[in-house]
Amino acid sequence: MPTGSIPIDTLPGGIDLYATLESGQSYLWRREDGRMYEDAPDGQPWYCTVIGGETLRDSDGTSGQRPRDAEALRVRQTDEAIEWESTTDAETAVRTLLRLDDDLPEIFESAPDDDLVEASYDYARGLRLVDDPPFPTLIAFICSQQMRVARIHSMVSTLAREYGDAVEFRDRTYHAFPTPDQLAAATESELRELGLGYRAPYVVRTAEMVASGEAHPRDAAGLPYEDAREELTRFVGVGDKVADCILLFSLGYLEAVPLDTWIKTAVEEYYPECDRGNYRETSRAIRSAFGVETDGASDTGRDDAYAGYVQTYVFHYLRTRDAAE
């Protein structure tokens, strides 16, 4: 069985696997002790996922879609390393999915030094953004509206179990997140029975759009940030906030700042001058506030390239600090 170990002291800024995978940015991992989100792990639990099962578009863009085999993968953090085991050589996947090459000290060295950002960074040093596959991320965040983190996770797990490919690994069965084709074959009433509520038709229609080739979330990659966000709102059930989540967690737009209820609270209490009354302008303002001072590198005088990183720390801090005390 392919395994590997990545020394933590080779990762700039280290890593906090628990914060990375349980901060509500990725819904594609499952903690092996089954107690995800309930409490912080008291040991060094494995987190499992299935990779490679998504349908890829050929790199030349001409020949539609080509399914790959689904492979199981699990990772855990020990005192010295990130260890992984898989049905395939997953070293590159682990580095990519967990953004292990991100230089956290560099990202935060000159981040805004206000109280909220400082507290958020101290609260979960080592938290890394994830780099998840676009289609599962698209569906997961359509499901996320008006839902708690734990329920979003259970909805995604249910979709995988009901519609995704099975993979055997270590005497257990894991399920890949369904491909667009597999999910498009589901019906609205099925998804309602699975507890998706009014999101059910959104999920079906969006899956159909991707399965038919009408649109793919990857199409947004490469566009300027705000154009990419606009592009993603073509999908049913995707507004500005969900689009920002997709951009940040799966398309590498680290400047994207999803404006959710928690960040809106932060705006009210800490950055009232950033409230511009609408998403687009408030987003620009808070992105600038989460950016770093530069010598006039942009029209705002700030470099917001990593504003989304700051957002994820602040979100995680505000959402979980009370329970942590």
Added chain:
DNA sequence: TTAAGACCTGAAGT
């Protein structure tokens, strides 16, 4: 272009 209401559901709070 902006602004209320509706919307599934179940856990958590009175």
Added chain:
DNA sequence: AACTTCAGGTCTT
């Protein structure tokens, strides 16, 4: 115990 509120919003009118 019944009832209200709320949760990483979006769509419709």
